[in-house]
Amino acid sequence: MPRYAMPFLAPNTTGKLYYMALIMHLEVEVNRLSMDIQVDYFNITRKQIDNLLGPSKAREYLHKQSIFSITVGSNDFLNNYLLPVISMGARITQSPDAFVDDMINHLRGQLTRLYQLDARKFIVGNVGPIGCIPYQKTINQLSEGECVALPNKLALQYNARLKDLLQELNENLEGATFVHANVYDLVMELITNYSKYGFTTASKACCGNGGQFAGIIPCGPTSSMCSDRDKHVFWDPYHPSEAANLIIAKQLMDGDTRYISPVNIRQLRDL
16 A cells, blocks of 8 residues: 555565554464564564664663553453353453453563663553443443443543553653553443544444444444445444544544543654
């Protein structure tokens, strides 16, 4: 795609600029790359940056001009702990507290490892209101204004621990800034007050199939498509639409501490 860096695994990835988008899962899942593996890939890229710029300039570039955006956790719940039928064994053997503990401990190690690879500016998003996504509303046969309680409870439990973790890392990792992006409250604001932002629905996916909210089958070539994607908070059964993401991005870029702290992205860039 024009103007975008090639993915790390693309065989034709070349050039002097390297970008890393850390949107991943904390645990190992089928057909997905865990965060541990993606940090391994960045370690390879890190050595390539050294070769291109020299060790001293590479370190300065990473410290001052690079921002690491990390969005994790949702799929650990949706495709692991909350997955219908398959997850029953995990829920029997591991309490919600223990599962969240495991996630936080993994993340602490992964963020510390990135710091050791010279990452210094981090944006870490919390888990959104996953009990309100079209997939959860559809499989639980909820009405328009309802959300599933357990997924949201787990998200809030994880989010509280994440906020504490980022404060801990800010205090203990010298020279690093970990910014907390409050995705949960941002997305919940759009869901609760969707008409205020020009949307006509916060329940039905624009692209998807199955059930009242098109939330069973993910978006694909044979999916039903809405007539105006900008009127939907959700693009597919899981993810916000581009229109919703633009609102979220503006708040993270220039917003106040309700949604991003201790600084926003523009302020982080200038540190």
